Amino acid sequence: MSELPYGPPVRVSPLIRFGRWSFLGAGILYGAFHQNRLSKKEAKFREVEAKEKVIRDEKLKKEKAIAAAAEIKALEEMVAPKK
């Protein structure tokens, strides 16, 4: 205790120290456990989502093709009577 700049160290009560370390440990365990649980759920959801994405993409492409064909027809109809 020769030249400590903030005076002698405070004797923190063991209950507080026990609480701090045990909460820290419990938090680490809970964080790891919850992260594991959530990432498993997300992995499952991603699989389902990937399958649905294929189906959805096809549907969207078909709908776009139909809409484009309808638009072209409408444009041609607009141009045609004027001729």
Next chain:
Amino acid sequence: MASAVGKVPSLIGSAIAQARPKFNIFMKYARVELAPPKLSEIPQIKAGIGKLLTSAKTGAWKDQTIKQATLNALVGAEVIFWFYVGECIGKRHIVGYDV
């Protein structure tokens, strides 16, 4: 640029050399204040928990002065915050879960 990159190890070395005495002072405080509780202190911990429970049961916690109550609230809040720090370490991400 090459001279700056070449100086990095010597910079790190001088930074460590400067920080060492400060780190030693920190360790001197940490050994008393931040150390995990020893096994010989378990009866004190049990007594402390018992005091907390009896004061909660008998309503003695309402008889504190405001100053004591604020101090106890701050210390209690700090102890509880360590749980959330631990959770951040456990999920290895600071805000929210990384799925």
